[in-house]
Amino acid sequence: MSTFGTLFRVTTYGESHCASVGAIIDGCPPGMPLTNEDIQPQMTRRRPGQSNLTTPRNEADAVQIQSGVEAGVTLGTPIGLLVRNKDQRPHDYTETDHYPRPSHADWTYLLKYGLKASSGGGRSSARETIGRVAAGTIAERYLKLAYGVEIVAFVSSVGKVHMPESSTDSDLLSEDYLKLLSTITREKVDENTIRCPHAETAQAMEERIMAAKARNDSIGGTVTCVIRRSPVGLGEPVFDKLEAKLAHAMLSIPATKGFEIGSGFKGTEVPGSEHNDAFVKKADGSLGTKTNRSGGIQGGITNGEDIYFKIAFKSPATISQEQATAKYDGESGVLATRGRHDPCVVPRAVPIVEAMAALVIMDAALIQNARQTAASLLPPLETPLPPSMSLPPKKVEEKMVKEIVQEQQA
Template identity: 90%
Template sequence: MSTFGTLFRVTTYGESHCASVGAIIDGCPPGMPLSDVDIQPQMTRRRPGQSALTTPRNEADAVQIQSGVEAGVTLGTPIGLMVKNKDQRPHDYTETDHYPRPSHADWTYLLKYGLKASSGGGRSSARETIGRVAAGTIAERYLKMAYGVEIVAFVSSVGKIHLPESATDDDLLSEDYLKLLSSITREQVDENPVRCPHEETADLMQERIIEAKSKADSIGGTVTCVIRRSPVGLGEPVFDKLEAKLAHAMLSIPATKGFEIGSGFKGTEFAGSVHNDAFIKKPDGKLGTKTNRSGGVQGGISNGEDIYFKIAFKSPATISQEQTTAKYSGEAGVLATRGRHDPCVVPRAVPIVEAMAALVIMDAVLIQNSRAFTASLLPPLETPLPPSMVIPNETQQEKIVDDIVAKGL
């Protein structure tokens, strides 16, 4: 379906070449300052035509709030968001009247619905993500104001060119990479058009994308995202674990092919004695983990450490090279697609990943807060519970931490 979320619900609408695209948001708390200007920066980061590395389609992607906001504050009622499609060229897609594009959704949409949008990718187009980014920006604004949450994504690979994560193959993550995750800002990410915060690697990535573009071809890559200062206790065992919801959100983005959190697949190569995140007393006196190979989530629940994950994006399916393929009739032929397309989607995917991360955390916050508030209305328990069943008070927690440190655990 086209709706995501449980309490913070987002429904997107629109196709790649229709009159407009956008979203309806239900569940946004009332009383939050909000205007078009607050949403537009992320829309601009997502828009096409922003550099030589992206599609030349020229869309301003100017967002307009249609409802749910009055006198500059949210009302708590559904927020309508709209972005008009202006630079449409449906005539660029006449070839797809005869050919399903290889690795595209043309054929599967036709099989599912019995008909499909006649131009572009319809709902499978990246134009659909405009509503996600607008909605995610609103969610992120609340999270920032209420909890100080920071969400930053960046390009971590293009083709076989990877941002350095470890010094050797025997390392999981280097100290330099962990420092990057803990401090990287969007301003630093946007210092180059490929959105990789490592200058030498970014230059190589840019060359690789330009090479693909010059050959009327495409190339894939990965985006890494970090969520800092997330509230603890987020995630709903067992089927709605936080990493499961993040994976659901990320793999719903067009062109995604993989998701990993924390140490990911590389973590499978290390023994538990090396991989485990030992508990320590943090500088603020609270219990935390010495390392963070879990990626901020344990047992499907956020533990207060940075949440970080990586998403794989395939090479864009629509390319202008001639491709030997088959028509809808099954007759063999050669397809040479026209139109304006990204040679690599990862630079523009960065704000989309950030938006979907914000939607997941926002929904989880509302769910957890509703549970906590509902429980707070009950009278105190008369029967004392075993210490292992309840959260210790601050004095008890400090003693537990001191005991752990003293025992060298």
Template identity: 85%
Template sequence: MSTFGTLFRVTTYGESHCASVGCIVDGCPPGMPLANSDLQPQLTRRRPGQSNLTTPRNEADECALQSGVEAGVTLGTPIGLLVRNKDQRPHDYTETDHYPRPSHADWTYLLKYGIKASSGGGRSSARETIGRVAAGAIAERYLKLAYGVEIVGFVSSVGKIHMPQSAEDEDVDDENYLNLLRGITREKVDENLIRCPHEETAKLMEQRVLEAKEANDSIGGTVTCVIRKSPIGLGEPVFDKLEALLAHAMLSIPATKGFEIGSGFKGTEVAGSKHNDAFIKKENGELGTKTNRSGGIQGGISNGEDIYFKVAFKSPATISQEQSTAKYDGESGVLSTRGRHDPCVVPRAVPIVEAMAALVIMDAVLIQNSRRAAAASLPPLATPLPPSMSLPTKQQYQKAVDELVKE
């Protein structure tokens, strides 16, 4: 489906080489200041043609608010967003009239719908993610204004080149890495073209991408994302746990092949005695965890710690090399691709990951707030609940929220 979310609903539209792409956002609270300039920075970070590490397709990706905003303030009605395609070259894709491109969606779309877009990847193209990024910028603006939420993504690996994460093989919670997550900013991430905050690793990553580009080939990588100051209590057990919603969101992004949260797969290699997150009383007087191997989520519910996860992106399927494959009729042949493509998608994937994270948290916040509002309308209980059932109290929860807003 082309719609994501329950209360904060986003519907994207458009193909890679049609007249425009964009989205409809339904469920945005009224009274929030919003202008095109609030959305453009993330779209600019996502756009093609921004460096020699990305596709040379040159699109400004300038967004235009079409509805739902008046006098610079949201009305609470559906917000329409449009971005026009300008640098279109559908003639670059005539070979797909004869060949389904290897590892692309040409064949599966044709099998499913009985018809497909004639140029580019159609709806399977990363061009579709423009609507996601614009909608994510709206969600992120609300989360920042209402709760002080911070969402930052960065490239953590390209091919076999990884930025430092653990000091030892069994160290799943290296303090230097967690300190990086606590303080990383988008400004720091954008200091280099590859968007890796570790300078030495970034240079090696850039060199690896250029090697792939010069060989008319491609390479994959991973993007790590941290969500700071998220409200507690987000997530809907048992089937809509917060990590499940994040995984759903991330794996819906084109070219994704894996998702892990907190200690991830490495957490399977150490004993529970080393992996468990013990509870402590923090400096602000609230209960928290000493470590954060859970990645800020326990039992599918956010616990107030930083939420962090990693998303794997495959090497782009479209490469400018001759490939032996088969035509639609099964006859063997050689495919030569002429389109403009990213040798590695991860630098441009960073704002897309951030956007999808914002959409998940925004939707979860609205759902949790509706639950708390409904519970607050009930008369007080005649018999107080035991401590183990009543913590945190409504007052404690509200205090935590108020502190986040003040910050």
């Protein structure tokens, strides 16, 4: 379906070369300041034509709020978001009248629906993600104002060029890398066009992409994302664990092929005695973990530590090389694709990953808030619960959130 979320519901619409693309958001709380200018920065980070590393399609991707906001404040009613397609070239795709593009969705869409959009991949195009980014920016704005949440993604690899994450192959993550996750900002990420916060690696990544582009080819990569100051208790056991919801969200992004959280696949290579996150008392009196191999989620529920995960993006399927393949009728032939395409999607995928992360946390936060509000209406229990069944009287986490919000509003 084209709808994501339970209480914060987002429906995206539009094809790559239709009149417009966008989203409808249902469930945004009322009373939040919101204008087009609050949304546009992330749209600009996602837009095509940013550099010679991306598609030359020239779209401003200017977002227009259509409903649900009045006098710069959300009403609590559905928010309509629209972005017009202006640089359309459907004639670039006439070859798909005869050939399904290798590794693209032309053939599967035709099998599923019996017909397909005539140009640009239709709904399978990354152009559909515009609605996600616009909606995710609104979710992130609420999370920042209400909880102080910070979400930052960056490019961590291109092809076989990887950011340094550990000092040796046997290490999970180095202290330097964990420090980077806890301090990285979007301003730092955007210091170069590849959006990798490690200058030496960024240069090698750019060279790898340009080498692929020079051969009319493409290359894949990974994006790492960290969510800081997430509310605790988010996630719904058993089937809607937060990492499951994050995986669902991330693997719904076009071109994704893998997801790992916390120590990920490397965590399978060390014994439990090395991998376990021991609990410690933090300086503020709250309970935390000495390490964070779990990536901020245990038992499918957030524990207050940083949430970090990585997503793999395959090499873009549409390339401007002649490819021996078959036509829709099975006859062999050679496809020479035209059009304007990204030689590597990961630089532009960064804000999309951030947006989908925000949608997951926003929806989970509203669900948890509804549970807590419902419980607060009950009369106090007459019989005290044993210590192992209830939180200590001092609600440190709530105090921390209030202090963070007050500090940001000062």
